[in-house]
Amino acid sequence: MKRFLSLFLLIASLYSWALPSAAQSKVVVPDSRKGFSELAARLLPAVVNISTEQTVDGDASSMGGQGFRFPGIPKGIFEEFFNNLEPLLVDPPKPRKVVSLGSGFIVDKSGLIVTNYHVIANAKEIHVKFSDNSTAKATVLGKDPKTDLAVLKVKTKKDLQPVTLGNSDDVLVGEWVLAIGNPFGLGGSVSVGIISGRARDINIGTASEFLQTDAAINRGHSGGPLFNADGEVIGINTAIMSPQGGGNVGVAFAIPSNNAARVISVLSKGGRVEHGWLGVVIQHVTDDMTDSLGLERARGALISGVAKDSPAEKAGLKVGDVILEFNGQKIENMPQLTHLITKAAVNEKAKVTVQRDGRTLNVVVTIGKLPDDAVPGGADQEATDDSIGITVGSLPKSSKKQQQEGVLILRVDHRSDAFSEGVRKGDILLGINSTTINSVSDFSKEMGKIKGSSGGKGSLLLLVKKGGGDAPPIYIPVKFNKNA
Template structure:
């Protein structure tokens, strides 16, 4: 009887496993039919798309500034591990007669691109062709052609090239990257390490990734094998549409793929590509503020229900933001009706807004919601929101664990704010990263000019509110000021 029960239990397990396997198989079949690989994998799709992808090689002349001539390999005279400059003292002591002057040398760089119009328009990354004297494009059939830059935009890291060839070209179209789902199949084609026409497959691993390059801040993340040389190449969905331009990877020292790559979403690139294709210059929207993420520690002092929005820590004088009434301490909650989750999203929304377009901002100011209408300006080269303001009084503030003093005069001018003279390493300010030499230019949404202002404002908060934390607007060196949430000791 026991043997029969064991056999029955085993059969039940096997039957359950078979049923589960059958369900997985049928599920996989459904994926295959709709949005994924068949038994032939992606071969049919790849063969159709390969002719639209090109290899790009660029040539530029750089000054030969070292004797090693290692081409950036990190070794000298072929001896790995010997640091650059190791023999500098020796060679500098030799008579000039025996030292050859540095010679200019040619550097070849490799990248990828894709054809978006049969007339010969090719999209790639700006960093692939930046400062190049000559650009060579190689097609999937092995033929080559020289390309010229039709338009380029460093801020979005995009460029459009033009080739004139007699043969018929195969183009691809941009898809809707907003429809791309995490877990969706994607296919990357490019020129890794000069091995043109390489196909790799993966999935969308994440969306709206901020990796702090250029004005773009909402990258698609994929685990498709992407390496050096893939830059500028397309990321396709299962319908053969370009939903991303492969741009960056996270890799260990020395390079290589670890399954974390990033692509500019096609919807973010479409407007820029359209403008560059006409040979025109891209104008980027500019609000004129410095914003920062809202942390959990800021939620209570700001009067928010959760950590979202973008906190304004500086407003540029004469900027659209100042003209439109935006103030330091405001929290931007909505941009043209769209909820703002964080500073990265806001930056991206502004960059995509046309110059002179009127936008509506919903901000939280002093616990109340305020609607502002602002006309977006044009982002000029070198424009930034940094603006420092700078005497001898000193006071200790036990509630924060710091001692502050008036700003000293410099160049005959007195700057606004208070300088941190001492920090109690057991206090809340120290725990939040505030250090001696930092300049506090504001408390909550109020700017302070001196110690008197600072002390008065802090006393108001301690006496008239029950806040557990206060926001200090802190500037370090030449960096723009940022808000830091510090717990109050009552």
């Protein structure tokens, strides 16, 4: 919310000495009144509640008019679970202590616990509560914000009961799953559902192929496990789609275990995860593009920008190329390619098949390391303005040869007026009102001026080129978000 199958086998061997789990004892979905009770009883000891404490600015402006949000967690239709859990605030208007809750699961008897990065981001203290209500202080052994994963370490004399990672590539739509976690601080909560979909792109970090489930998952489940009926972890619960201020509506997302396996392995050793980087901006191929691109149907990923001195530029990839295969795997859509690139090893020689001017070409690219401040699509800077609900990034320099000004729209909050008016990821923002926007810095400065003079009320005009194509730019009226 897929990948690393070969590396998953390494993880499985690392945890092969875990206590007996349902992975070693096949479970048939029961049809009696006991339901999943035996399976749940076996798995509950491996799931922990996580509470974190941090100190935040007590100024009223940091409250955003609707309660505290952890810094760095974007607003949007995909709500992280623990973030709005009636945080404990003391001593206003001085700096405030905030307690937030999440979930995790034990993967190693020595005290290794997996959770989401956003559960422990900026935490001063981390405490873990086990299923028997005993507690322990935890430290962060490793973290990777780009995949939203973290590994914690606890010291305890308890006989810990770890669980194993399953093979998420084998997960079927309609398959039974169990979610166990800490919704709203209740702890040890079990819910059952099915896999509703696979390879969902919900635009969070580098992950682009989430599992979707209808199991009842709410705030506080974040970082907890999604089990298959064999008791294997096939996903890490990360996000929900929910109305503003709402709870579960049957649409939740989990990071597939095969995506997480390599990351967990590296973080468990205190290492730092490196992600592959190609250095291109890509977009979906639509049906109305196929004729001009020489394709028989809409497939692949269209390159709309190539970063200067990037692996893509050095290999000769060009704007207008359509990537059809990556290392022998056929590319059906843009998220699939993003996933394959970010999981590729740095310095790996990747074979990329592209269609260019009606011809099929094979290009060998040496995969680079995704810079810390880069995004998978290729923009090297970004800025978010919650008042209008959009995130913009700088255009690759090769794009600027054709498009002399503007910034690339990377994300649009589904609840914003901008989204309602048709602003979408991949559009190019050329101006705000009568001011030309040439850079991310221009965007931030102009938005600051407008909000300073208007108080964040009313509306403004965005000059947008749709999809970054050849269509003339249009002005789109956008209202400020009331709760930003």
